[in-house]
Amino acid sequence: MKTVLKLVIAVALLNAAVRGAGSAWNYYQLKDAAQRALLFGSKSTSQQLHIQIMETAGELQIPLKPEDLSVRWRPGRRTAQASYTQEIEFLPNYPYPVLFSFNVESVAVGTPPDNDDYPPVYGDSRSR
Numbered sequence: 001m002k003t004v005l006k007l008v009i010a011v012a013l014l015n016a017a018v019r020g021a022g023s024a025w026n027y028y029q030l031k032d033a034a035q036r037a038l039l040f041g042s043k044s045t046s047q048q049l050h051i052q053i054m055e056t057a058g059e060l061q062i063p064l065k066p067e068d069l070s071v072r073w074r075p076g077r078r079t080a081q082a083s084y085t086q087e088i089e090f091l092p093n094y095p096y097p098v099l100f101s102f103n104v105e106s107v108a109v110g111t112p113p114d115n116d117d118y119p120p121v122y123g124d125s126r127s128r
Contacts, residue, residue: 016090023088023098026060031102034080038071038106046071046078053080062086078108 033056037049044052050071057064062084069082083101090096 019088019090023086026062027100030057030060030062035104038078038080042109046073073108076108077105079105
């Protein structure tokens with residue numbers, strides 16, 4: 001009986017590790033894709049980069065909402081910030097919400113287009 005209990009606990013721990021690792025893997029793939037988009041998308045607008053990152057999130061089946069991702073061009077830098085909550089079943093039939101967020105930036109070469117922030121920041125003098 002002890003052996004069966006130990007086996008059940010071992011399987012539950014293995015299940016939790018695999019599910020958590022899969023979600024973490026997708027998170028790091030999205031973060032890396034966002035970093036590459038900023039780095040190699042110097043001619044793209046922030047809206048184009050936003051769409052590209054959202055498409056990557058869709059391919060990875062990450063529950064990222066468009067309003068939870070912002071791409072901005074600041075003097076000398078381009079940044080992307082994202083935050084999302086994903087439910088992970090560490091134990092069968094017991095989903096646990098896990099918050100994932102990242103902030104990546106890249107050196108921006110050149111002059112940003114006017115009103116390049118996407119989505120626009122209301123109250124910012126450039127969005128008028």
